[in-house]
Amino acid sequence: MDCCHYHFAGEGCDSAFTVDTSRITFGRGCLNEVGDRARALGMKRVALFSDERLARLPHFQKMHQSLLAAGLDVAVYTAVRIEPTDQSFLEAARFAAETRPDGYVSLGGGSVIDTCKAANLYATHPADFLAYVNAPVGEGRPVPGPLKPHIACPTTSGTGSEVTGITICDLLSLQAKTGIASPALRPTEALIDPDCTASLPSEVVAASGLDVLSHALESYTARPYVRRPAPARPSLRPMSQGANPWSDLGCREALRLMGLYLERGVADAQDHEAREQLMWAATLAGIAFGNAGVHAPHGMAYAVAGLVRDFRPSGYPQDEPMVPHGMSVIVNAPAVFRYTAEVSPERHLEAARCLGAEARGASPGDAGEVLAGKLIQIMRAVGMPNGLSGVGYSEADVTALTEGAYPQQRLLQNAPREMSRPVLTQLFRQALSYW
Known part of the structure; x- marks a missing residue:
C-alpha cells in the first residue's frame, strides 16, 4: 500500500504538514x-x-x-x-x-x-x-x-x-x-449538490472527471512533504506541500471511485449513482490536491491549453478554439507517469490498482507501464483524443510547448523527479500519441 519511509523526513526538510479546506456541505x-x-x-x-x-x-x-x-x-x-x-x-x-x-x-x-x-x-x-x-x-x-x-x-x-x-x-x-x-x-x-451534474454532456463529464483522476494521481505521487525544504516560518508553509498522510487518504478513495464510476457517468446521464459518486470523488481529490499539490501533467497542461490553434471539442461551445482543462492534463499523463514511476514504483502500482488495473505479479520495474496502460484504457473508453496529436499538435510544436510549460515551476517542482527543459521536451514528444 504505502512505504513508511516515503514520509520519513530528510535533513533540512519539513517534518509537519498542514490540512486546510473549506467548510463543506454535500448532498442532493x-x-x-x-x-x-x-x-x-x-x-x-x-x-x-x-x-x-x-x-x-x-x-x-x-x-x-x-x-x-x-x-x-x-x-x-x-x-x-x-x-x-x-x-x-x-x-x-x-x-x-x-x-x-x-x-x-x-x-x-x-x-x-x-x-x-x-x-x-x-x-x-x-x-x-x-x-x-x-x-x-x-x-x-x-x-x-x-x-x-x-x-x-x-x-x-x-x-x-x-x-x-x-x-x-x-x-x-x-x-x-x-x-x-x-x-x-x-x-x-x-x-x-450532485443534482447539478445531471444535465452535463458526456464530453464534459469525461474531461472534468479526468481532471479529478489527475488531481488524485498527481497528489499521490508528488514529492513527499518531508522532501520539501522546511519553511523559514511555519506560516510560510506552501499549500503545495507534497504528498502527505492526509492527502493520501483522499487520493486513494478518489482513484477507486473514478475507476468504478467514470465510464458509467460518461455513458449514462441518468445513472445518478455514478454522477453522485463522481462528485464526491471530485471533492475528495480537491481537498487532497489543495493540501498536497499537483505536478507535471498539470504544469504541461497550461501550455497545451494556452497554445491551442483550432481544436474545438464536442460538448463545449464552438465559438473559439479550446482544449478543456481535464483533456489538456490527461493527454500528458501516461508519458509523465512512465517517467516518474522509477522514484516510487509501489505508489504507482497502488494507484493503478485503485483504478482497477490488474497488477498481480507486476514488479517495480513494471509500475510505469501498468499505470500508463490503465490511463490509456480509460482515455479510450471515455472518448479522449489520442494524445497531443489529437488536439492539433505535432513534433514541430514540442519546443514551444516546452517553453510554455517550463515557467510553471510551482507545479513542476512538486514532481517526484526533475522536470528540466530536456525532460519536458522528451515527455511532450512521448505524449504526441499513445495508440
Whole structure:
C-alpha cells in the first residue's frame, strides 16, 4: 500500500504538514441552503457569479430565490469566460469593486469559481494583475489580508476549485495559463449538490472527471512533504506541500471511485449513482490536491491549453478554439507517469490498482507501464483524443510547448523527479500519441 519511509523526513526538510479546506456541505438539494448560509456569514449585499448558460437553468433560479428569500440584496455577474483570461478576471474585479458586496456566491464550474475568487481578491486588495500571480511569471506577492466570505457551489465534478486556494487563467500576453495560489483564496464554504451534474454532456463529464483522476494521481505521487525544504516560518508553509498522510487518504478513495464510476457517468446521464459518486470523488481529490499539490501533467497542461490553434471539442461551445482543462492534463499523463514511476514504483502500482488495473505479479520495474496502460484504457473508453496529436499538435510544436510549460515551476517542482527543459521536451514528444 504505502512505504513508511516515503514520509520519513530528510535533513533540512519539513517534518509537519498542514490540512486546510473549506467548510463543506454535500448532498442532493443542498443548493437550497445558500440563502441561510450567506446570511449566517453576515452577508447583506451579495455578488452572485455564474455564466450566461447556467443563468438560464433551474439551479441558478433556485439559488437566486434562496438568496432573495433570506432578505439579501443580490447583484448578478454572468460575463464569465469558459476559459478565463487575465482580462476577464480584471473585468470581473471591476464589477466587484463597483458593486462593493460584503460577500460572494459562485455557481458554476472551475471557470466561474476561479473568476469569483479573482474578483474578490482584486476588489478587496487592489494591485497590478501580476502582483499576486505565481512566480516566475508574476511577483508571487502574498495576499495582504483576508477576503470577503465566499460560498462556492460547483456544477461540474471536476476542478475542486470550491475547496482550494488556487485560481487559474490564460495570460494573454504569454499565450499560457498561470495562476494565483493563496490560502486566502479558498472559499469559506462549499455547497456541493450532485443534482447539478445531471444535465452535463458526456464530453464534459469525461474531461472534468479526468481532471479529478489527475488531481488524485498527481497528489499521490508528488514529492513527499518531508522532501520539501522546511519553511523559514511555519506560516510560510506552501499549500503545495507534497504528498502527505492526509492527502493520501483522499487520493486513494478518489482513484477507486473514478475507476468504478467514470465510464458509467460518461455513458449514462441518468445513472445518478455514478454522477453522485463522481462528485464526491471530485471533492475528495480537491481537498487532497489543495493540501498536497499537483505536478507535471498539470504544469504541461497550461501550455497545451494556452497554445491551442483550432481544436474545438464536442460538448463545449464552438465559438473559439479550446482544449478543456481535464483533456489538456490527461493527454500528458501516461508519458509523465512512465517517467516518474522509477522514484516510487509501489505508489504507482497502488494507484493503478485503485483504478482497477490488474497488477498481480507486476514488479517495480513494471509500475510505469501498468499505470500508463490503465490511463490509456480509460482515455479510450471515455472518448479522449489520442494524445497531443489529437488536439492539433505535432513534433514541430514540442519546443514551444516546452517553453510554455517550463515557467510553471510551482507545479513542476512538486514532481517526484526533475522536470528540466530536456525532460519536458522528451515527455511532450512521448505524449504526441499513445495508440
